[in-house]
Amino acid sequence: MVITGRTTSVKLISVGWAKNGFPSLRSSRFHVSCAAKPETVQKVCEIVRKQLALPPESELTPESKFSALGADSLDTVEIVMGLEEEFDISVEEENSQNITTVQEAADLIENLIQKKGEA
């Protein structure tokens, strides 16, 4: 299995603060964007491979598009369902339709796991 790509653990966190009690929409939002952990990316790769029955020698990078790997929209639904079970999360319908690459899936998963931890 070849896994290449982003392995940095750089986290970008932007927080909007309310200034002097002035009501601000931004203050109520906590925006976090970060590169997913390599383990997550690897796990996602495994699931995608299994779901699409990709031969082990085929190359799969976090940027690979599912559609380029031969997945149709039904396969994509199956991939997302597989990820839900593996990571014990629940992906909302609108979000699931925005996932087109391994990286996008991994980022979303980490986001959801983090939210679950906060709840």
Add this chain to the structure above:
Amino acid sequence: MKLTGLQKQVLGLYRGFLRAARTKGSEERKKIESIVSSEFRRHAKSIERKNFIYIEYLLRRGTKQLEQLKNPDTLSLSTVPVRHHPS
């Protein structure tokens, strides 16, 4: 990939079926998943993309079947082979 409303509905139904399958026994689950997957794929291939009336009909039918499958008393799902359509 931009999806139309109808495509989203179909994918939503597919998700619903896979979710319902999770609630059944593991043997049955596999069977349900395989039937559902092949049914959706068969229709995706055989139906003309613009045949909205028929697609909407299948959506309604599928939604009803899903309701039945969701019932905890429903343990399994089976198909009856039908004679092949004249090609």
